[in-house]
Amino acid sequence: MERKRIEIPADVKKVESVGEEAEFPFDISPMYEGERIRKNEMYVELGGTEQPGFELVLALPEEEVEDMKVTIVGPDLEEMEEGKAYPYAMIYYVAGSQVETDLEPVIERRNHDFQNYLEGYMHLNQRYDIWIRIGKGAIKKGLKSLTQIAKATMMLFKNELPFIEKIEAVYITEPTMVEKTLNEVAMPIYDERDARVEALHDEDVDEFYSCTLCQSFAPTNVCIVSPDRPSLCGAISWFDGRAAARVDPEGPNRAVPKGELIDEIGGEYTGVDEFAKEESGGEYERVKLHSFFEYPHTSCGCFEVIGFYMPEVDGIGWVHRGYAEPAPNGLPFSTMAGQTGGGKQIAGFLGIGISYFRSKKFIQADGGWYRTVWMPKDLKERVSKYIPDDVRDKIATEEDAKTIDELKEFLKKVNHPVVTGVVRPVDGKKITEGWVEEEEEEEVVEEAVEEAAPAPAMQPAQVQPMQPMQMQLPLQLPQLQLPAPQQAGGGVKLIIKDAKIYVDKIVIKKPEEKKKGGK
Amino acid sequence: MVVIAVTGKGGTGKTVVSALLIHFLSRNHNLLAVDADPDSNLPEALGVKPRKTLGEIREVFQVSRDEMGTMNKEQWLEGKIYAEAITEADNFDLLVMGRPEGEGCYCFANSLLRGVLRKLMRHYDVIIIDTEAGLEHFSRGTISGADYIIVVTDMSKKGLSTAKRIKELSSELKLNFKQIFLVGNRIMNGMGEDIIKEFADEEGIELLDVLPYDEEIVKLDIKGEPIVLMDENSDYAERVKKIATRLVGDGNGKNEH
Ligand SMILES: Nc1ncnc2c1ncn2[C@@H]1O[C@H](COP(=O)(O)OP(=O)(O)OP(=O)(O)O)[C@@H](O)[C@H]1O
Ligand code: SF4
Ligand SMILES: [Mg+2]
Numbered sequence: 001m002e003r004k005r006i007e008i009p010a011d012v013k014k015v016e017s018v019g020e021e022a023e024f025p026f027d028i029s030p031m032y033e034g035e036r037i038r039k040n041e042m043y044v045e046l047g048g049t050e051q052p053g054f055e056l057v058l059a060l061p062e063e064e065v066e067d068m069k070v071t072i073v074g075p076d077l078e079e080m081e082e083g084k085a086y087p088y089a090m091i092y093y094v095a096g097s098q099v100e101t102d103l104e105p106v107i108e109r110r111n112h113d114f115q116n117y118l119e120g121y122m123h124l125n126q127r128y129d130i131w132i133r134i135g136k137g138a139i140k141k142g143l144k145s146l147t148q149i150a151k152a153t154m155m156l157f158k159n160e161l162p163f164i165e166k167i168e169a170v171y172i173t174e175p176t177m178v179e180k181t182l183n184e185v186a187m188p189i190y191d192e193r194d195a196r197v198e199a200l201h202d203e204d205v206d207e208f209y210s211c212t213l214c215q216s217f218a219p220t221n222v223c224i225v226s227p228d229r230p231s232l233c234g235a236i237s238w239f240d241g242r243a244a245a246r247v248d249p250e251g252p253n254r255a256v257p258k259g260e261l262i263d264e265i266g267g268e269y270t271g272v273d274e275f276a277k278e279e280s281g282g283e284y285e286r287v288k289l290h291s292f293f294e295y296p297h298t299s300c301g302c303f304e305v306i307g308f309y310m311p312e313v314d315g316i317g318w319v320h321r322g323y324a325e326p327a328p329n330g331l332p333f334s335t336m337a338g339q340t341g342g343g344k345q346i347a348g349f350l351g352i353g354i355s356y357f358r359s360k361k362f363i364q365a366d367g368g369w370y371r372t373v374w375m376p377k378d379l380k381e382r383v384s385k386y387i388p389d390d391v392r393d394k395i396a397t398e399e400d401a402k403t404i405d406e407l408k409e410f411l412k413k414v415n416h417p418v419v420t421g422v423v424r425p426v427d428g429k430k431i432t433e434g435w436v437e438e439e440e441e442e443e444v445v446e447e448a449v450e451e452a453a454p455a456p457a458m459q460p461a462q463v464q465p466m467q468p469m470q471m472q473l474p475l476q477l478p479q480l481q482l483p484a485p486q487q488a489g490g491g492v493k494l495i496i497k498d499a500k501i502y503v504d505k506i507v508i509k510k511p512e513e514k515k516k517g518g519k
Numbered sequence: 520m521v522v523i524a525v526t527g528k529g530g531t532g533k534t535v536v537s538a539l540l541i542h543f544l545s546r547n548h549n550l551l552a553v554d555a556d557p558d559s560n561l562p563e564a565l566g567v568k569p570r571k572t573l574g575e576i577r578e579v580f581q582v583s584r585d586e587m588g589t590m591n592k593e594q595w596l597e598g599k600i601y602a603e604a605i606t607e608a609d610n611f612d613l614l615v616m617g618r619p620e621g622e623g624c625y626c627f628a629n630s631l632l633r634g635v636l637r638k639l640m641r642h643y644d645v646i647i648i649d650t651e652a653g654l655e656h657f658s659r660g661t662i663s664g665a666d667y668i669i670v671v672t673d674m675s676k677k678g679l680s681t682a683k684r685i686k687e688l689s690s691e692l693k694l695n696f697k698q699i700f701l702v703g704n705r706i707m708n709g710m711g712e713d714i715i716k717e718f719a720d721e722e723g724i725e726l727l728d729v730l731p732y733d734e735e736i737v738k739l740d741i742k743g744e745p746i747v748l749m750d751e752n753s754d755y756a757e758r759v760k761k762i763a764t765r766l767v768g769d770g771n772g773k774n775e776h
Contacts, residue, residue: 033638034597034635034637034638034639034641034642035642036601036605036612036639036642038607038612039607040607048602049602105589109591109594112591112594122601124594124597124598124601124602125594125595125597125598126590126591126594126595126598127590129598131598131601131602193588193589194588194589197588197589211627213626213627213630214624214626231627233623233624233626233627234584234585234624235584235592235624235626235627235628236627237589239588239589240591240592240627243591243592243593244593252630301624302623302624302626303624304623304624321622321623354585355585
């Protein structure tokens with residue numbers, strides 16, 4: 001949307017004032033932040049629940065901005081009736097050699113901070129939701145006009161954000177104009193900003209943000225929040241990280257310069273690796289933001305959703321906190337969460353936030369949606385529109401499959417990519433072989449593998465199968481129809497009858513090893 | 520700003536004492552009353568109809584945060600709290616903390632809340648917090664600290680042992696309080712008074728007063744009327760007023776300290 005000055009019709013009352021104010025009848029200090037003006041101390045209310053209100057910053061070319069000019073359109077404070085609420089728009093034109101459209105929201109946010117520095121003036125909320133109260137005390141001390149408010153705010157803008165070379169304010173209290181400007185100018189711009197956010201990717205920014213809030217109970221956990229990877233607890237987006245890091249650069253959310261790109265597809269950066277190493281106390285040294293198997297992001301236990309690898313189908317399932325039933329791997333969310341939390345890198349499990357499903361880079365190194373085979377119906381419906389059309393119906397829910405066997409059956413029926421081999425969209429590379437199909441009337445598989453001898457893996461470099469294997473073993477056995485051990489002291493005997501077997505790999509480990517293999 | 524936390528075993532009279540302190544102190548001070556007991560009944564004792572609890576707002580935050588885009592979440596929470604959680608009574612503001620959180624991760628929500636509350640609280644002269652013996656909101660840091668801790672106890676062994684535990688807990692939590700006090704309540708006889716005095720001596724906790732069993736409190740309770748309607752010239756009320764002055768001063772710059 002084109003940025004231009006707001007047109008003020010000739011028949012609307014307006015007052016203009018140019019230049020800096022020498023003195024203000026109110027104190028200006030961060031001390032006043034959070035000051036609440038109670039109803040019975042209030043002179044007037046602007047915006048709020050009763051009246052429309054919004055704030056908007058527009059970046060304009062330098063020659064279109066008249067520095068330190070204020071235009072008040074509609075009734076000013078002195079013409080307002082005590083105790084009443086009025087519509088309110090605060091529009092700022094800003095210019096400067098570094099001022100671009102992208103900076104508008106960043107500057108706009110500060111209106112809240114700066115106006116809260118003003119004694120007797122309460123500013124709450126943002127965008128089209130603003131709510132202002134002006135105290136009787138401020139009026140008594142000599143506040144007469146919104147011009148004074150605007151000038152004080154502009155002064156703060158220029159002092160605190162020196163890249164603003166010119167600033168001009170238009171404050172509107174005239175009802176129809178507030179409505180009209182809100183609908184025709186401000187709303188489309190807010191929408192446009194949100195759309196830009198969706199389009200913002202890891203490669204478009206120089207910094208990611210960390211979060212170490214959860215180190216109190218998961219001391220090695222470091223969350224990295226990037227535009228394409230919102231936090232696993234679902235609470236923090238890259239924008240939230242940025243906002244928090246600006247307010248408190250040494251706080252729990254800090255800027256993490258990306259550094260050099262190491263692995264574009266996995267999402268690995270030198271800056272992130274260094275940061276993770278340091279903050280985890282050396283617990284781990286590498287993190288790939290968009291990888292499931294290799295150097296996955298740690299999980300502190302706060303994740304909204306947990307992903308789990310099912311070797312039997314060579315696919316990944318996801319289950320959210322609200323789903324109490326066991327997933328097809330036999331484990332409920334709570335059990336998997338217990339094993340995965342604690343700030344360690346656990347290959348085979350990954351904690352994420354629901355909003356990561358929206359990401360264009362959603363576990364892209366490992367095939368993203370094309371590697372996803374199962375999720376609860378609830379969750380699938382919530383994120384359905386982010387699932388590519390050609391795989392959406394191939395992802396099973398509990399209505400299609402509750403066990404690994406049912407899942408296999410389903411995936412085969414719909415010909416899910418994992419059956420024939422997953423081609424990851426990001427670079428067109430085939431990353432899995434698909435199921436090796438063996439059809440035999442009866443087959444006896446006997447095997448007992450003692451240590452970390454990984455079965456021939458589809459992605460030797462990416463899978464670190466030991467941990468999930470060990471965890472999943474006891475639960476997979478029943479699905480393989482393992483009868484009670486029939487021989488004393490021996491290995492494990494698997495008898496599988498009338499089965500079509502699609503085995504990616506099996507690692508069976510006996511807890512106390514006396515003998516190895518054989519009958 | 521003076522922050523006073525009133526705590527003690529369940530049913531000892533925390534809410535009665537808090538409500539009266541709020542009632543008397545709010546006449547001369549800009550005051551925030553905080554109900555930090557999950558079984559909240561401070562609003563009733565004050566005769567105020569509460570609005571949303573902080574806990575309820577936090578739940579709304581948890582479900583709407585995904586839709587907030589680039590909106591600033593701290594500002595969002597602050598707006599909600601100011602608009603929907605703070606109840607304006609005639610002389611004071613009231614904030615009800617509400618029930619503890621449900622499942623899921625509240626780390627970020629709580630971290631934002633801490634920030635909002637810190638900014639809010641510093642604008643009051645006096646903050647009175649009615650809180651259960653576990654001091655949950657303090658241990659979580661939602662409320663960052665208190666200047667004075669008043670432990671209310673009855674004559675029971677349990678009341679006194681809870682008082683002892685609270686003393687230990689409040690040191691562990693590093694609340695940075697200046698002093699911890701004891702108040703005996705609903706004491707029916709001289710023996711009870713002696714037990715409490717002895718306990719205070721042993722534990723080295725300053726005893727503010729030993730408040731009697733009071734018929735009027737019982738009557739108001741039976742009628743379901745707010746405690747603040749009690750005759751303010753009664754012996755009980757006068758004693759609470761003294762406690763208030765002792766802790767905060769009388770609002771005219773005079774402080775017995
Ligand atoms: N001095 C007193 N004389 C008589 N009754 C009293 C006295 N103090 C409190 N009570 C009564 O004792 C009961 C408990 O008091 P109160 O609710 O203040 O305690 P509490 O410590 O806040 O309890 P809870 O832990 O349930 O919040 C109430 O019914 C109250 O009316
Ligand atoms: S889970 Fe959320 S709150 Fe916890 S450290 Fe990660 S981003 Fe921060
Ligand atoms: Mg109580």
